[in-house]
Amino acid sequence: MKKTFFKIVAPAAGILAALVLASCDNSENNMMDTPSQRTITFENIVTPKDFVQSGNFQGTGTAPVILPGQSVSIKFSAGKTQALMFATMYGASKDWFFASQQPGIKLFDMNGNAITGDVSSSVLLWDNGTKDNMTGQPESKPIMQVSNVNASQLMKLNLAYNDVTSEFTLTITNTSGGTANETPFSPGVWAVSNYSGSQLLNSAPFFTPNALSNPEITDIAQMGNIDKMKLKLNANTGIMTGLSPAIVVVYRGDKNPIYELGKSDSGMGLKEIAQSGNVTKLQNSLKALSNVKAVYIAGNAPVTPGNKVMAAFTADPGDKIAYATMFGFSNDWFYANEQSIEANAKGDLTSKTTLFDSGTGIDQYPGAGNHQALFGGTPQPENMNISKVGSQYPVPAVQNVIKVTVN
Template identity: 85%
Template sequence: MKKTFLKIAAPVAGVLAALMLSSCDNSDNNMMEDLPLQRTITFENVVTPKDFVQSGSFQGTGASPLIMPGQTTSITFSAGKTQALMFATMYGASKDWFFASQQPGIKLFDANGNAITGDVSSSVLLWDNGTRDNISGAAESKTIAQVPNVNASQLMKLNLSYNDVTSQFTLTITNTSGGTANETPFSPGVWAVSNYNGSQLLNSAPFFTPNALSNPEITDIAQMGNIDKMKTKLNANTGIMTGLSPVLVVVYQGDKNPIYELGKVDNGLGLKDIAQFGNVTKLQNSLKALPNVKNVYIAGSAPVTPGNKVMTGFRADPGDKIAYATMFGFSNDWFYANEQSIDGNATGDLTSKTSLFDSGTGIDQYPGAGNHQALFGGTPQSENTVISKVGTLYPVPAVQNVIKVTVN
């Protein structure tokens, strides 16, 4: 009997063991499926900073590109506090003289942040490029210096006007040299506004450095009135850049992104604070109170400058979704966010799901050159339009050239 029992018990024990192992395996799998997944989401600022936010050229408005005595031309550009306008044009009746202001350019705002308008002719100076003898025209190698005993402001009149809504200036240049001892045409010229990163100009000595040897670009202007080399250099070094704000990340359920709704007016939960000032606090608190929101995370605690990144861990259950938002820092009211919904289990590069949006809460100005932008300590002028994707009015870099979003 004992032998029979053992023969029966052994197979039964094996079956029970197998059932127990099978039960344990299923239980473990179910537990793993039910556990929230730990992920890390990273936001990188990959924009390439350029020296100038805007640049361009000007010339006479008549049949000739020269600006003759008595003639006028103008340029329009954007700027915020601390920024300045640099321009250069040849004093035509010379071997190598050119008009330009002191570095970093014509001052555009006073100490109180008010735009400077009216006659700013005193800002223009006349410079000797130091590459040609003033009498013979023979080549020489001297440093750039102001031309003595010539008052440039008597030869060139400069007048500034300003549009506060757009933060745009118009500089009108008039050749007033006619009838003077220094009568001269002006050549076509170039102009630029240096980028500002929140603490300093990226180029505080545009075009040339006083008391130093000249460069090929300004030499061509000073000797021949040829702006081609300088235009090429400016084009290569001009572009919109931006910082990013700390990034709000939300884990939620359902089909509706709780941060924003395209084509609808901002709901007042706090997106405006992010889009205008990079402040995540109000939206963070508002989202936490919504029934479909499971958690809210913040990546970073300070502006994310070019070349830097921030990240945050987050947990998501199967079926959860994630969304995020960060300010395009050099704007009045723009923000990056995912346009497409993102599964909480997603990993890899999510940049393609990201778009740049206008929150519709502040009047736009040229990015990085608008005096009502938070970058310059300003407050956007209010508007109330629907949330939309940023268009092509300004030459904003493609999304993938500004921000990179990855999850691992």
């Protein structure tokens, strides 16, 4: 499956497409030293993973199974187009399992509103095709839907939603008691596929209908054993992101003109970069500052994993540079240099780079928040000081997402 096209959706159409490599110079330079020419490069080096979140569930009794009449709940985050896939064994069978329809339970309607309430119609019962249903002898048939059993009569699914956090709660209840198909449910697994901005990275999680099974789903279908699937999910789950075009400023003095840690957003345009990747307002604001000598923009479109943008700049001895780019799959985060950088510096500057929260929008799970620009949303406003992004979410280390170099 192709996994190389990602986008950041800005609220105003055409914002990113209109950006061009630009610069301004509003200083008088009477120095005798020769100005130096440099090129700064921003690379997106994050490793895309199939799933943004995943996990497992089990019963709360002495045995980990979910017996008739019992329920279990799972919490997860998602934005428009994302879906929840889960799987659990139909315990009273040779190799049957419950799973939501591909690519998972639909979570938002066509208008982008969260779907809540009873979604039991989303669950199906599948025959794994690896054991004969009567004898239990091994066989090799494709995974097929069990046609003569209504799965929604055996399992009730209920969705609740928190709009502020973009977090869902799915409650799974075993309603098979007293039916002809009474059965326990085994421990299960769940996952939310990463969204690139144009498609899900995995549109058929766990298994492919009408194809032969795999070892991970076979262990669930035959034994209720989720160990292999958990390992596979853990290896293929992680936060990723695109980057916005980067703003680069050449300036004099000790104060970074882009942001000030511990202070609230100045209103010069950092919010627009951090929320939607729009550099225009900050670019124009910086041009008007007396200590700013030049402003440059690297790139004119989102920087997808495996790609890079660059900008050539000119600086005099004694000048400094500062830069910022959006962590695209967030509500209001941005990468910027935390340490002061002399304009004549060369080499890898990644160690001077930090991920910041602009404090202008309420955070949601990165790459799974419906108010993020990735999903065409607008962050719900907050008024907090600019701070470093903490450990609330398992965000990859800076050096595993972005590489900044000057040559």
